[in-house]
Amino acid sequence: MSGYLESEKRKIRHEFLALRNRMDADSAAVCSAGIFAGIKKLSAYEKAKTVMFYLSYDSEVVTDFMINSAFGSGKIVVIPLIKNFIDEEMYAVKISRLEDACLSVYGIRQPDINSVNINIVEKDNIDLVFVPGLAFDIKGHRTGYGKGCYDRWLKSVPFEKIVGLAYDFQVTKQLPIGEYDIPVSIIVTEKRVIQIKEN
């Protein structure tokens, strides 16, 4: 990645993380409920048997109650797992309850790779993937924490299965894009559902 692109991305991360960190817990809960209301209206969600959520940390869109609701609807829930924080390769693993994913390194909740029976689910068997982000643009580009874990994992996932979850202020007109950035096909915020055309 060019130095210019890297510094532009760094600025975006800084700016949008500051915005997101300004949210208080009550507003985050209210907005996340609004986002889930939007998700439930998606026919792709209704039809999905297996959905990939992430377990929110920091000031990300809150997903715990969404995951519990998905269990209640009989869906299979998978979440990202980083087995090794050196190569940072991501896997999708099935959980049966939120408690399967205890607090892990760097504040990210994920299953304990030593104590839990790790059940890796193939990408082809996942119907819908919700991705977190620091910022999204109206063409579906996403800026994350800058590890590239999601971009690497999403490489072979069909565009229409990838859905970004964001507070409305995280959606901007245009983000700097790198060669590996994988766009989302839908962005769900508490105010709107943005459908993106594939380029």
Ligand SMILES: Nc1nc2c(c(=O)[nH]1)N(C=O)[C@@H](CNc1ccc(C(=O)N[C@@H](CCC(=O)O)C(=O)O)cc1)CN2
């Ligand atoms: N909720 C949620 N879960 C997620 C992500 C996310 O953005 N949100 N990820 C999105 O990618 C992945 C987590 N990726 C991560 C990879 C590394 C570090 C991390 O803090 N690494 C250390 C460096 C390790 C070291 O010192 O060797 C660091 O930066 O300090 C954090 C998250 C998968 N799970």
Ligand SMILES: Nc1ncnc2c1ncn2[C@@H]1O[C@H](COP(=O)(O)OP(=O)(O)OP(=O)(O)O)[C@@H](O)[C@H]1O
């Ligand atoms: N498919 C890939 N193959 C090789 N390198 C990649 C791939 N995807 C991303 N990277 C590299 O990972 C680093 C971080 O990428 P980027 O800035 O796009 O992360 P991000 O989208 O902000 O974060 P994340 O995907 O973790 O949420 C960059 O150096 C990028 O070149």
